[in-house]
Amino acid sequence: MATFQTLPGFREFYPDDLARRKHIFDLWRRTAHHFGFVEYDAPVLEPLELYKAKSGDEIEAQLFSFTDKGGREVALRPEMTPTVCRLVGARINALKRPVKWFSIAEFYRYERMQKGRGRCFFQLNADIFGEPGPEAEIELVALLIQCLASFGLTEQDFYIRLSDRNLWFYYLEALGLDEARIRGVLGAVDRYEKYGDEAFKAYTEQFGELDASLKAKVLAFLEIKSIEALEATLAAVGHAKLGARLADWRKLLGGLDAMGLTKFIAVDLGVVRGLAYYTGFVFEAFDRKGELRALAGGGRYDDLVEKLGGPALPAVGFAIGDMTFALLLEQRGLMPNFIQAPDVYCVIGGEAARRAAFGDIHALRAAGRRVDYPLKEVAFGKQFKLAADSGAKLALIYGDDEVAQGKVKIRDLTDRTEHEVARGDVLAVVRDFFSAG
């Protein structure tokens, strides 16, 4: 039957699927509002150059890009960060700081599909602009945690790995490495968890073997899993920036602790995220069982707004994708079963009864009730079954007998009781039933 099929990696949302998606979005949106973030949206199609400027020319291979009829090179957005940088950068002089913005939007990447990854997906993006200190990170990490926890997920289900590219930078600098070598080492650190010693291969090819004692220090640093271990390690290294950076760490962890969120946080310098544009704290959310892809990721990108042509503006942000997150909710039994039920279902007799019912049906709907009825004449017995199947709380029965007497029979489908009311009282009775219930 299906001559035309969905493009690979694209998703169709049948009503049940859309109900689940909406559930996620609604809670994300509400949570972001609770944290004082305001919502924005932006174009799905952007100049290709916007993404090249941020990520380099190679990015084009991962994009849905094409030339439009005006000869412009364009791409479907693969992420929100460059866009929001442009929006905020353009109006920063008029915006009250800190700028706390979020969006829920769809993104497109030309990639091979995998579990938890398609060619289109939705993300919650939340960012704070204009705040250089760790106060911004406290807000965002707390928001990220609550965006997961508000679905019923606990510290048994997920955790946030917290790391710091600055600290790595300063530490490696103190060990005498130049910037190129530092980036090389960070690349290896990012891959170390997965590949072990193999992760240093690229570094070795570019710069030669990393000095053994240096490598030992890198590996020891990578293993650091607490602020205490961090302080102990850095105490031995004399470097002015490191002391200030440690103060930032204490402020961040102290703030999160005061919010009662320490149980979700794992200090883990093994996470640096591959992205070259991160400039400070980075964090990623994972399921505790380690079965799924990352749930969310974020970090500080103080240079990006300027790099994209805006003013110098510090920024931190994160994104949660909907696919892996939905998988986790389903695995933990936290995805509700949505029944899209009317409030009231009408059981209707012949043509005269139908005309009588229509007046009330429309009035009830206009008053904000969800009302449904069989479009065509259906046997009474069947209609009661339809009423029960619909999930409605009340059935209004417009039989020929009732209509002839100017009455409507109201059946409570939950306890199967019923009583008759005058036609003119139906709206009030229904309203009272639902306001009491």
Next chain:
RNA sequence: GCGGCCAUAGCUCAGUUGGUUAGAGCACAAGAUUGUGGAUCUUGGGGUCGCGGGUUCGAGUCCCGUUGGCCGCCCCA
């Protein structure tokens, strides 16, 4: 871009060494049932067996190709 596995009804699947008109459960619909429920019974609609080619007297079944899916690699903004 690379590798492994897979593809039969809306869903879950059966289909013998290749052999009549491709089946079941669930779901959907009609009837039993012109006035009272999620049950039951009866009946029905729905399939180019992903698509194309090949082997064969004969292909859902075997072979090749292709498209799509799942899983992994690369990547992951």
